[in-house]
Amino acid sequence: MIAILTKNAPDEAVEHLSDWIRGKGLDVHISRGANEIIVGLVGDTTKIDPILLESMDIVERVQRVSEPFKKANRKFHPDDSIIDCGHGVLLGGGFFQVIAGPCSVEGDNLIRIARRVKAAGATMLRGGAYKPRTSPYASQGMGEAGLDLLLEAGSELDMPVVTEVMDPRDVALFLDKGVDVMQIGARNAQNFPLLREVGKTSTPVLLKRGMAGTIDELLMAAEYIMSEGNPNVMVCERGIRTFETRTRNTFDLNAIPAIHHLSHLPIVADPSHATGHTRYVGPMARAAVAAGADGLEIEVHDDPAHAWSDGAQALTPDMFDQLMKDLLRIRSIVAPAKTEA
């Protein structure tokens, strides 16, 4: 971390600041330029609040030099993390998986869809029982009954299930039911009580990037979970909000190699939410695999026009079947196949 001071900062004030920094256990390096004084803070700066530093009179600006995350940082953990999602399915570190299923659990059609996605090559099953909906008047999901249906399907097909938890009060129920992977949605990307609550478990977490979340903030949210003791975090790029309106979100695939560079955590990509249109899901799923994603999450529905939510972005089982073939071929080009640790 460096602090840029105004060039006419009095020596006394600079000395006072230096003492304050040393009092926090850090070293101080000072460079005097023609137009400003630069103070380098050397040591563990994760405990220094840059905002606080910036509030001092003589400080013009503060810039971070190293990342604010530690447990999620590849610098301190060079090897890729591999997450055990249950039912023998590993994700990350060379293990590539496709999570598929309907946006919402709606009833008996779940098992039909699940069989199709498994047959096509998906290894994990998704489905929402608790749905974050922009409108209070829209369907909020089946709740507990939805969890039961999902877990039944997972059990019958021997697939780990992935489903969203929105409320810290529901985490215990998810654990009781035996949910394999808890998903944190984009709207809860900085819901700190919820992050802490899933951090207290050892269940794998699929953590989605917020709509205005930077890569650093996504990794800091992972750090929240990990700081509570749960190392089993997979992050997920699902599109960010920009000025472009032709697609629902802007799919930031740059985040895939960038996160691989910065962190050891696996990264999953969600082309369904990132595009919002069935017709773009295929090309962008292929692109995400080519960019190096460790997994994909794709919405599949056997009757999209009557789906409870997000029908516009679901593939039919036939479309998914075709797509899987391409995905596996592209994956074999960008990464050597790995089927066991």
Added chain:
Amino acid sequence: MIAILTKNAPDEAVEHLSDWIRGKGLDVHISRGANEIIVGLVGDTTKIDPILLESMDIVERVQRVSEPFKKANRKFHPDDSIIDCGHGVLLGGGFFQVIAGPCSVEGDNLIRIARRVKAAGATMLRGGAYKPRTSPYASQGMGEAGLDLLLEAGSELDMPVVTEVMDPRDVALFLDKGVDVMQIGARNAQNFPLLREVGKTSTPVLLKRGMAGTIDELLMAAEYIMSEGNPNVMVCERGIRTFETRTRNTFDLNAIPAIHHLSHLPIVADPSHATGHTRYVGPMARAAVAAGADGLEIEVHDDPAHAWSDGAQALTPDMFDQLMKDLLRIRSIVAPAKTEA
């Protein structure tokens, strides 16, 4: 709501779609153009999911024509809402209030700061006891002890207190303690379980706009609270995230007249978070009043350099004192003074 169909949509499919819409209790108007067919949905479209409509084969695109919010909509409630914040303080509909205090409740300095802001003309007291912090390693606030200190100060000075609630499990405690106004922070702008929970009370809510939240989403979040029975919502513009990095956020003051046009709810502006720098708080506080804000929320600290959080954007009591004079003079130009209902 209108649906734009592909021009070669078969008559049968258009008829099928029309029946489906009529089945939802709406009327259908069809215009056939040279390059597309436009289907107008007339009636209460708040229950129609545009995404679902868009998932149909023949539908190219769906556009909303009317706002998706009802209770927050000025069309159905033409008069400004006036919120009774307790201690005789009204906000909205001509009543202008300034909320001031430290970012975090830190201890004994609270009452000192509170006395100064009251003397300067602030009518409501702010202070965070539970703090949403980007880093898990940063101070998370004093918690319950902080609430007690804040309420003591409010009681001594006969001022309503405003403080953030982050966790639905804490709402009962906030009610027990007698918090006057519950603040929902930007990171929880779409934390639906939390919005529902505060919606079940009758305590006024100060609802902040999310960092990537549109004006419509802010009003939909208000609708969540109102749909549970609590009409006492004040929305707050606190800056949005854009590409500009010279200031912490981009203060979207356009939102003030836009929300006044769309909704009857009062709108408060927070120049402290919207700029992130003490030196910009004064000019932007003046601007927010000139733009027609019904209230301001401003951070004040008597020793910003040692504040627990956000010191960089706090004013000193002396600065606040000066600023209040300008704010009231500008307010008197843009709106006639109103001191009772």
Added chain:
Amino acid sequence: MIAILTKNAPDEAVEHLSDWIRGKGLDVHISRGANEIIVGLVGDTTKIDPILLESMDIVERVQRVSEPFKKANRKFHPDDSIIDCGHGVLLGGGFFQVIAGPCSVEGDNLIRIARRVKAAGATMLRGGAYKPRTSPYASQGMGEAGLDLLLEAGSELDMPVVTEVMDPRDVALFLDKGVDVMQIGARNAQNFPLLREVGKTSTPVLLKRGMAGTIDELLMAAEYIMSEGNPNVMVCERGIRTFETRTRNTFDLNAIPAIHHLSHLPIVADPSHATGHTRYVGPMARAAVAAGADGLEIEVHDDPAHAWSDGAQALTPDMFDQLMKDLLRIRSIVAPAKTEA
């Protein structure tokens, strides 16, 4: 195009508006809803200014229903355009090409780099002679001497050359010299005099998306060129500006399938500018091919650390050589090879 009127618009005013629209040669369809009146404008709306319509008292909002571009629109030109770039190189409609070379033409190293990229499989040569630089104090390129060096290399290697034109006064020189493809940079994406000037030629144009340019605006810029008589336009996704700062831009690969859906023009992707870091160019080049790009533009330099500009994002010839193998394998999965029209 539809105009949403306020619900209490007087009949007379609605009639007046309808007459005005009919006077422009369009038909009018009116739907009266409970809360608003919707006026559909049916016919060729490209000549109607939505802003003008919106300025009328009774008009609440105007929404486009069909795209404002015609010549670039796939609706009126269903088959993919194939651009003849010279030297027998076709791009689009199944023909995939890689454009490679240094960011700037610097001198004798150009021919060395050109030989390497050709050997690796690139079919077109890039190099800037006139450089748009954010700082007036940075090198502005070799100018005419750079064009000569570039064209010499193109001639020796029988490759079409691509180079940026920034000033309408330079177009004649580019034509005289025989530049094969004129590139319009992101900063000139709405430089209308320049677009018109290249539109008056028949030389192929590689048109980059502006940093804040929507997909529609990119296609409208293409329309500008085409409206002057030049149909040889290739558009280029090179990253847009968002709040994310870990990469230089956000690579909007969604634009690739979206533009293929909306337009018949070929789309090229530029992973070098879209990421700004050598280490991300490879993964994102692979992703762009997988997303369906018709071509790629990649910066290659044999001594990136001493390049005149943008060294940080250049690949070495060896890296490029490796990458080309992957790109062609991925291309063969997403599209059948096509070597002649």
Added chain:
Amino acid sequence: MIAILTKNAPDEAVEHLSDWIRGKGLDVHISRGANEIIVGLVGDTTKIDPILLESMDIVERVQRVSEPFKKANRKFHPDDSIIDCGHGVLLGGGFFQVIAGPCSVEGDNLIRIARRVKAAGATMLRGGAYKPRTSPYASQGMGEAGLDLLLEAGSELDMPVVTEVMDPRDVALFLDKGVDVMQIGARNAQNFPLLREVGKTSTPVLLKRGMAGTIDELLMAAEYIMSEGNPNVMVCERGIRTFETRTRNTFDLNAIPAIHHLSHLPIVADPSHATGHTRYVGPMARAAVAAGADGLEIEVHDDPAHAWSDGAQALTPDMFDQLMKDLLRIRSIVAPAKTEA
């Protein structure tokens, strides 16, 4: 400027880098931290290309510490610049002016509008003769005849005129005609040949911020003009592009105090383009004055519904008349009146 090196950069490479920097005439300060090495570059870094530095193997990231602009920088020019716009009208450094008139010069109505805005208190007259239009099919302005009408009106009313120049080839004509202030529009904010061309004159320039332009880029564009010898630059905030669609742009009023802090150049605000709706122009004009703008540019038309362009955001002369009263009262609160240098 600082360069952050990877922690395991070999001493030899660090020494090599240091020599290279010293060779550019700068000093080098090195701080070795636990996880990285920080190299401070001390001296005139405006000539160092951070991108080039970043391309070196051992360099992880480069951060600017001081601003890349010099002539526009307040550090080297502490006093406010005052621009003499002709006809005795000064802007900046305490002199506040309102520029008003129609978006486009359309004909005889210009002089009628001009008389009204002058009577209301406007001191400068605006009107576009050359119009940048998103669609090639929209009206492109009256051209030279429009300039003549505008200058006639300016002459009759003894007001300086402000009008946009889009093409470097037109600058000579603007000078010949005697245009008082040349406006550079948002789409040309990085049209470097045009910036250089107006920089070669001594005519005042009103330089608009680009739609995706940062504050630093706006000041760098001013630097382009100034580096050619023209110090008479006024910058203009006219809204930036964000995800919000309820208003045409997001009016970044934070830029006003931020630019006053960073630069000595005057800043004008344009609430007409920044909002795009007549109904929001008044509140946001008031806000811009309260934020400290040195001037405003406001569109006024006596028949907005029939204006050639941007009618939706024009005020009528009566509305403008009312507004001017508020603006002057707010101005008197935020800055002492100044009527002579």
